[in-house]
Amino acid sequence: MSSRYAPSVPKHEPAQLRLAVDRASPVPLYFQLARQLETAIEDGALTPGSLLGNEIELAARLGLSRPTVRQAIRLLVDKGLLVRRRGVGTQVVHTGVARPLELSSLYDDLAAAGLHPTTRVLHNTRGPAPAEVAAALGLPESCQVTVVHRLRLSRGEPMAYLCNYLPCDLFDLPSAELETSGLYSLMRRHGVTLHSAQQSVGARAGSPQECDLLGEPAGAALLTMRRVSYDDRGRPVEYGAHVYRASRYTFEFRLLVRG
Structure with missing residues (x-):
């Protein structure tokens, strides 16, 4: 009988990252969550290759709806900070390059x-x-x-x-x-x-x-x-x-x- 081993990949739970949203704030909940995840990535709390919990897990832990969590993750995917991998989940991108964007016309x-x-x-x-x-x-x-x-x-x-x-x-x-x-x-x-x-x-x-x-x-x-x-x-x-x-x-x- 043969067995297969996969390399362990760090998985960061929302509780470890101390994520929280302010429901009284005028800032949309998905944007609050996206900003906190982005800060965690920039500060190194979420390192390249780290796996986030899936949308259902994140939503349950934070008391948010699944569409709210999905929208936050989509925003960071669009920014190139996260990637969705089939069979793996949502993962922090392996990259050493940051692309600053200046909003000028x-x-x-x-x-x-x-x-x-x-x-x-x-x-x-x-x-x-x-x-x-x-x-x-x-x-x-x-x-x-x-x-x-x-x-x-x-x-x-x-x-x-x-x-x-x-x-x-x-x-x-x-x-x-x-x-x-x-x-x-x-x-x-x-x-x-x-x-x-x-x-x-x-x-x-x-x-x-x-x-x-x-x-x-x-x-x-x-x-x-x-x-x-x-x-x-x-x-x-x-x-x-x-x-x-x-x-x-x-x-x-x-x-x-x-x-």
């Missing part, structure tokens, strides 16, 4: 570089949220959202085509203000405190409309960026889908090596 970046940004507002109205946008913003499908399409130029030359979606109850977005300021500056001006974001960068061939707007040949390769921004209460407040001219724009990342 292209308008502000161009202005800081002295490149004289201008904006052409192509579309600014309310409409039903596409399924992907509704899911990202935590809204019911087809819920009305503010839809803004802009062309960003530098010294009169097109640089990026920006599509943004915001919850309708956030604040009004006059086109005149969008033409003279970055979106994030406007959000801060209207009392929205931005806290964090989930962002992905890629590339693809541009559509005929995109290439025409950006002054690129048909089918030219364009850089893409999708971002979901969150306020200081953990609420998704903006979904952005942007395309940039690869011949004029690059993304730069600063990677910090730990240990």
